[in-house]
Structure formats: C-alpha cells, structure tokens
Amino acid sequence: MKNLAWINGEVCDLHEANVPVEDRGFLFGDGIYEVIKIYNGKPFYLEPHLKRLQRSASAINIEIPYSNEELNEHIAGLINQSECDHGYIYMQVTRGCAPRGHLFPGGIRPTVLIYVRAFESVPSRELTEPADCITLPDERWMNCYIKSVNLLPNVLAFQKAHEAGASEAILYRPDGTVTEGTRTNIFALIDGVVRTHPETRYILPGITRGIVLDILKQISVPVSEEAFKVSELQEASEVWTASTGLEIVPVKTIDGKPLKEISPGPVCKRLAGEFWQVVDAECYGGKQ
Amino acid sequence: MKNLAWINGEVCDLHEANVPVEDRGFLFGDGIYEVIKIYNGKPFYLEPHLKRLQRSASAINIEIPYSNEELNEHIAGLINQSECDHGYIYMQVTRGCAPRGHLFPGGIRPTVLIYVRAFESVPSRELTEPADCITLPDERWMNCYIKSVNLLPNVLAFQKAHEAGASEAILYRPDGTVTEGTRTNIFALIDGVVRTHPETRYILPGITRGIVLDILKQISVPVSEEAFKVSELQEASEVWTASTGLEIVPVKTIDGKPLKEISPGPVCKRLAGEFWQVVDAECYGGKQ
Numbered sequence: 380m381k382n383l384a385w386i387n388g389e390v391c392d393l394h395e396a397n398v399p400v401e402d403r404g405f406l407f408g409d410g411i412y413e414v415i416k417i418y419n420g421k422p423f424y425l426e427p428h429l430k431r432l433q434r435s436a437s438a439i440n441i442e443i444p445y446s447n448e449e450l451n452e453h454i455a456g457l458i459n460q461s462e463c464d465h466g467y468i469y470m471q472v473t474r475g476c477a478p479r480g481h482l483f484p485g486g487i488r489p490t491v492l493i494y495v496r497a498f499e500s501v502p503s504r505e506l507t508e509p510a511d512c513i514t515l516p517d518e519r520w521m522n523c524y525i526k527s528v529n530l531l532p533n534v535l536a537f538q539k540a541h542e543a544g545a546s547e548a549i550l551y552r553p554d555g556t557v558t559e560g561t562r563t564n565i566f567a568l569i570d571g572v573v574r575t576h577p578e579t580r581y582i583l584p585g586i587t588r589g590i591v592l593d594i595l596k597q598i599s600v601p602v603s604e605e606a607f608k609v610s611e612l613q614e615a616s617e618v619w620t621a622s623t624g625l626e627i628v629p630v631k632t633i634d635g636k637p638l639k640e641i642s643p644g645p646v647c648k649r650l651a652g653e654f655w656q657v658v659d660a661e662c663y664g665g666k667q
Numbered sequence: 668m669k670n671l672a673w674i675n676g677e678v679c680d681l682h683e684a685n686v687p688v689e690d691r692g693f694l695f696g697d698g699i700y701e702v703i704k705i706y707n708g709k710p711f712y713l714e715p716h717l718k719r720l721q722r723s724a725s726a727i728n729i730e731i732p733y734s735n736e737e738l739n740e741h742i743a744g745l746i747n748q749s750e751c752d753h754g755y756i757y758m759q760v761t762r763g764c765a766p767r768g769h770l771f772p773g774g775i776r777p778t779v780l781i782y783v784r785a786f787e788s789v790p791s792r793e794l795t796e797p798a799d800c801i802t803l804p805d806e807r808w809m810n811c812y813i814k815s816v817n818l819l820p821n822v823l824a825f826q827k828a829h830e831a832g833a834s835e836a837i838l839y840r841p842d843g844t845v846t847e848g849t850r851t852n853i854f855a856l857i858d859g860v861v862r863t864h865p866e867t868r869y870i871l872p873g874i875t876r877g878i879v880l881d882i883l884k885q886i887s888v889p890v891s892e893e894a895f896k897v898s899e900l901q902e903a904s905e906v907w908t909a910s911t912g913l914e915i916v917p918v919k920t921i922d923g924k925p926l927k928e929i930s931p932g933p934v935c936k937r938l939a940g941e942f943w944q945v946v947d948a949e950c951y952g953g954k955q
Contacts, residue, residue, distance in 0.1 A: 384688060397685035398693060400672060400780055405686060406759070407818040408696030439823060469767060471694070478784065479757060481818070481825035481850055492688055496766065520820050521806035529817035530695040530769070532808050535727060537769040562769055 383461040384494035385453055390460065393494050402490055403474040407481075408529040410473030410490070411435035414623050415454075417466045417495070418502075418662040422454060427586050428623075432470060435526045441474050441489055450493075457495050466497035467624070471528065506651050509631035509642035510546040510620070514609050515539060517550035517558050517581070524580050537561040547620055549633065552581065555608040563620035563628070564588040567612050568646055577604040587621040587654075594653045600646055617644035627651045671749040672782035673741055678748065681782050690778055692761030695769075696817040698778070699723035700759040702911050703742075705783070706790075706950040708752050710742060715874050716911075720758060723814045729762050729777055738781075745783050754785035755912070759816065792943050797919035797930035798834040798908070802897050803827060805838035805846050805869070812868050825849040835908055837921065840869065843896040851908035851916070852876040855900050856934055865892040875909040875942075882941045888934055905932035915939045 384396035403409035413432045416423045429447045436443050445453070454468055471492045477484035519532040540548035540561070547560045558576050559565055564585040566575045573595055578584045595602040612618065616639055618630040627650055629643035643651075659665060672684035691697035701720045704711045717735045724731050733741070742756055759780045765772035807820040828836035828849070835848045846864050847853055852873040854863045861883055866872045883890040900906065904927055906918040915938060917931035931939075947954060 386688070393689070394687070396688045398688055399682070400674070400684045400686055400759075400782065401681070402693070403822075405690070405693045406700075406816060407822050408816055409819055409822055412694075439819065440826075471688075481822050482829055483822075483826050494688065516809075518809035520808045521804075522820075527819050528694060528696055529819045531697055531727065531815050531817045532810075534691075534695050534697055534769050534771075538728075538771050541770055 380463055380497040381461050382494065382496050383457055384492065385457050386492050387488070387490060390457070393496065396492070396494065398490060398492070399476045401478060402476045404471065404490060404528060406479050408527065409439070410471055410528050411439065411441070411526050412469065412471040412528055413526065415468040415470070416623055417458060417463055417468060418658055420458060420464050421662040422458065422468055423658060423662055424586050424590070425451065425454065427589065431526060431584070431586065432472065436472055438522070438525045439527065440483065441472060443472055443491065444489055445491060453493060457493055461495040461497065463495050463497040465501050466495060469494050469496065473528075504655050506643050506648065507625075507628050509629040511544060511632045511635075512547045512549050512560075512618075512630050513540050513543050513545045513634055514557075514612075515548045515550055517552050519550070522580050523558070523583055524578070526583055533561040547628075549609075549612070551609050555610065556606045557609060557612055558582050560620050560622075562624065563622040565612075566591060566619050566621060567607055567615035568617035568644065569607060569611055569615050571601060573600055573602040573646065574605050574607050576606045585621060585623070587623055587626065590654065590657055591621045591627070591650060594650055594657070598649065598653060614639065616640040617642065617647050619643075619647045619650070627654055668751055668785040669749050670782065670784050671745055672780065673745050674780050675776070675778065678745070681784065684780070684782065686778060686780070687764045689766060690761055690764045692759065692778060692816060694767050696815060697727070698759055698761030698816050699727065699729070699814050700757065700816055701814065703756040703758070704911055705746060705751055705754045705756060706946050708746060709950040710746065710756055711946060711950055712874050712878070713739065713742065715877065719814065719872070719874065720760065724760055726810070726813045727815065728771065729760060731760055731779065732777055733779060741781060745781055749783040749785065751783050751785040753789050754783060757782050757784065794931050794936065794939050795913075795916055797917040799832060799920045799923075800835045800837050800848075800906075800918050801828050801831050801833045801922055802839055802845075802900075803836045805840050807838070810868050811846070811871055812866070814871055821849040835916075835918075837897075837900065839897050843898065844894045845897060845900055846870050848908050848910075850912065851910040853900075854879060854907050854909060855895055855903035856905035856932065857895060857899055857903050859889060861888055861890040861934065862893050862895050864894045873909060873911070875911055875914065878942065878945055879909045879915070879938060882938055882945070886937065886941060902927065904928040905930065905935050907931075907935045907938070915942055
C-alpha cells in the first residue's frame with residue numbers, strides 16, 4: 380500500500396506532493412473539498428460526493444476542469460495504483476495559483492488534488508463506545524452548506540471538545556438551535572421521532588446524513604428534518620452522530636450529563652446494522 | 668528586483684516556493700497572516716504587525732518558533748536580498764504539516780512563510796479617485812479579530828462588489844451595524860464626529876485604523892470608536908476606508924447613492940496628508 384497523490388494529472392507520493400505558496404487554497408482558503416471512504420478497495424457513495432463537490436465549487440464560482448466521469452476514472456486509477464483496500468480519498472479543488480489579491484484572478488486553472496490514504500487495519504463494524512459530547516456556540520460563517528476549506532472554526536471547536544475529554548462538539552446558534560457537529564451531523568430521538576437539522580445554509584448536507592434518513596424511512600422509524608434546541612437534545616432518549624469518517628457513533632453524555640436512556644439505544648443499533656448493509660451492497664457485491 | 672520567499676529558514680524564488688499539500692494552512696485554513704507595506708526599502712509599522720501576528724497566533728494556539736527579533740532580522744534580510752524599494756511583505760504562519768485530522772497534531776513545527784513582492788512603480792501619494800462601495804451582510808465567522816487565512820467570505824464579498832462596479836463591500840451585521848470592509852476598516856464623519864467600529868471580536872483591529880485614530884486625536888478632530896448603522900453611513904458627510912494595502916481611500920457613493928458632501932472631504936484630505944508624514948517619519952528619515 381502506498382499513499383499517492385494526483386495533482387492536475389500528475390501522480391506522486393503523498394508526502395512529496397506540494398502546492399505553490401501562492402495557491403489560493405493556501406492564502407485564502409479559496410477552495411472546497413470532499414472525503415470519500417474506501418471499503419474493500421471501492422469508493423463508497425462516490426457519485427453523491429462528486430455531485431456535492433460540483434455544488435460546492437459552483438457556489439463559489441469555481442469551474443472544475445474535469446467532468447465527474449473523468450474524476451471517477453482518476454480516482455479509480457489512484458486507488459488501484461495505491462493498492463488501497465481500506466482508507467479514504469481526499470479531494471480538494473482551489474481557485475488556482477496567482478499573485479495574492481481578493482479578486483478572482485482571470486486566466487488561471489483550478490488546482491485539483493486527489494489523494495489516497497490507507498488505514499492500517501480493516502475498520503470495525505462494531506458500534507464504537509458511546510461518545511461524550513459537549514455543546515458550543517456555532518461561531519462559523521453563514522454558508523456552511525458549502526464544503527469549503529475554511530475549517531478553522533471547526534478545528535478550534537473540535538480541539539476544545541477534545542480538551543474537555545469529549546469526542547465531538549455539538550454546535551448551536553444564538554437562539555439555542557442545534558446545527559451540527561464540527562465534522563458530523565447530529566440526530567436525536569425526541570418523543571419517538573428522530574430529528575435532525577433541515578438542509579439550510581447553516582449545515583452541510585452530509586452524505587451519511589442522507590443515507591441515515593433513507594434507512595429510517597425504509598424501516599418505518601418516524602423521522603423529521605426539524606431542528607431542535609440544546610434543551611431538547613439533553614432530554615432526547617437517543618442521540619448519534621453521522622459522518623463519512625466515523626459512520627454512526629452513539630452519544631451517551633452531553634455536557635457531562637448522561638442521556639435518559641442507555642446508549643446505544645435500539646434505533647441507533649438497528650440503524651448501524653442497516654448502514655453496513657448499504658456498504659455491503661455497494662462495496663462487497665452484496666455480501667460480507 | 669526579485670520576488671523572494673523565505674520558508675522556515677530557506678530562501679527561494681517566490682514562484683518556486685511550495686508547501687506540502689498536507690500543510691494545515693492548505694487543508695484547513697489553519698493559519699494566520701500579515702501584510703506589511705515596504706516604502707523606500709523599509710517595512711512600515713513592522714512592530715505593530717508582528718505584535719498582531721503573535722496575537723493572532725496565540726488566539727488559535729500556534730506558537731511561532733521565532734522571536735519578533737528573529738522575524739525582524741529575516742524580513743530585513745529578505746528585503747535586502749530582493750532589492751525591493753516599494754512593495755509588500757506577506758507573512759503566513761500555519762500550524763504545520765501532518766496527516767489530515769481536526770485535532771491539533773502533536774510534535775509538528777509551524778510553517779513560517781515570508782515573501783516579498785515588489786511594485787512596478789512608486790505608489791502615488793495622491794488620494795485615489797473616490798470609491799464606489801456597496802453594502803453586504805457580514806457573513807463571516809464570529810472571531811474576525813483573528814487575522815486568519817479563512818478569507819473565503821471576504822473574497823466572495825469583494826468579488827460581488829467588483830461585479831457590481833464597486834471597489835469595496837462594506838459589511839453589516841443582522842441588526843444593520845457596520846463592521847468593516849472586506850479588506851479595510853471603515854470611517855464615517857457623522858454629525859461632526861468621526862466614527863468607526865470599536866475593537867470587538869467582529870472586526871480586525873487594522874494597523875492603518877490605529878494610525879488614523881492617532882492622527883485624528885493629534886489634529887483634534889472629534890473621534891469615537893462607536894459603531895454605526897448602514898442608515899447612518901448613508902447620511903454621513905465623509906466616508907473613507909483605511910488599510911495597509913490601499914492606505915486612505917475616500918468613498919463617494921454607497922449602494923449607488925452619492926454622499927451628501929463632495930468627496931474627498933476636508934477631514935479625509937487632511938488625514939491623508941498627515942498619514943504620508945507618518946510614512947516619511949518612519950521610512951524616509953523624516954523627509955520626502
């Protein structure tokens with residue numbers, strides 16, 4: 380297994396991959412990204428990720444100089460060359476390289492980076508130990524639906540959670556409305572209905588969030604894309620996070636206070652089982 | 668004249684200066700920066716810029732591995748080597764390079780970049796043609812006092828201004844309070860008092876802003892760090908922007924509506940004259 384990078388058509392070892400300091404990704408965070416999981420040598424839900432990449436790019440007026448078909452091909456080639464069974468693909472597109480200035484420069488070509496990082500072991504399908512979370516004010520900008528690399532607020536909130544002994548920070552707006560985690564979407568079972576923040580400008584429409592919503596509908600669990608407050612979250616009977624990187628993670632305490640029911644609860648457990656069936660269907664030819 | 672870059676002690680041509688793609692500046696915008704003007708081969712107000720760089724770094728828990736005395740020396744060396752008379756120094760410090768993860772990585776060294784870009788001609792001391800500005804909602808994060816490279820909201824707002832035929836976007840919070848421009852601080856003469864947003868988390872405390880405040884006090888123009896609304900701005904008799912890059916720029920229209928008085932007004936003109944005396948004192952040995 381080798382961690383390889385592809386930049387605008389050139390392949391090299393990841394640790395030798397560079398960008399010019401005048402790349403606008405470095406100077407302005409003027410770029411967008413995606414992280415795609417690789418299970419069994421196959422990218423999981425690649426098409427929705429590529430669609431979202433195109434949506435993010437178009438929201439900040441970057442025209443990606445490759446079609447999704449071409450990106451698909453380059454990703455498949457890179458996974459193949461890197462001999463990666465389990466790991467992830469990281470993709471970043473920036474506006475390109477030019478002398479520093481806020482204005483979009485004319486006549487430059489976007490920087491397209493794709494790299495593969497392998498995991499050292501096969502990811503476990505067991506639900507992880509239920510997590511401790513803290514809540515923090517959502518201090519991010521107003522357009523979190525764009526998956527941009529302006530991630531400093533996420534980094535700082537995640538670090539704060541870690542230093543408080545928690546594994547995720549759940550963010551809320553000034554009126555107490557929970558938006559999402561620093562790198563996850565948040566689901567809460569409240570009065571028998573699973574709720575999560577609707578797709579507005581204040582959250583990133585997570586790919587795993589979409590899979591969770593689909594599964595819940597299929598297994599006839601009542602679900603509603605209706606936001607909730609921190610106070611409701613603290614009274615929820617089940618809470619979990621959903622993300623590409625960590626799949627489904629049950630939550631057991633919020634701000635040090637245990638949830639009312641033992642975690643993981645029955646809905647979360649069932650959901651996680653169904654989630655891995657989706658992975659099997661896509662990446663293991665239907666069986667595992 | 669050569670545009671040179673200095674990265675962690677190594678000097679090279681700016682267009683050959685690279686950073687690894689796993690630098691957190693590129694992946695997360697996890698870094699801070701400064702822009703310092705060079706007049707007559709000398710960096711202007713370098714000390715306040717270096718102090719602010721240290722403040723920004725400390726606000727996001729980056730420890731810059733060089734003292735201000737060392738940075739001073741490297742900057743002087745680079746200006747000297749590049750033979751730059753007029754131009755600017757750009758400095759950026761990121762948390763460093765590590766496999767991608769939100770958590771601060773342990774045991775890595777921050778990336779320190781300094782580069783010099785020369786101007787092709789001596790900057791004019793004449794006040795520029797008064798500018799057209801538009802107003803836009805301030806969609807940035809809540810900690811704009813940190814001079815981070817998470818500049819996508821600034822880039823997008825500046826671009827929007829440009830596409831509307833304006834040269835700056837003046838940003839306002841949901842209650843209509845003007846914070847600052849996308850890359851400038853905003854001053855308005857309202858009922859005989861010069862006003863500008865106070866130093867809170869919502870604005871960057873500009874170095875030129877500080878110089879302007881000092882000058883106004885010295886020449887006994889009434890001045891108050893008291894925020895104002897967009898509606899007050901539109902009724903101001905004088906408005907100007909202040910920034911390292913563009914110094915003092917008078918404003919003549921806001922959202923297409925001319926100010927009540929002809930621009931540049933007497934306060935702005937006097938201020939600009941005094942500003943260049945500060946430059947002379949620091950960079951031309953007192954005379955020009």
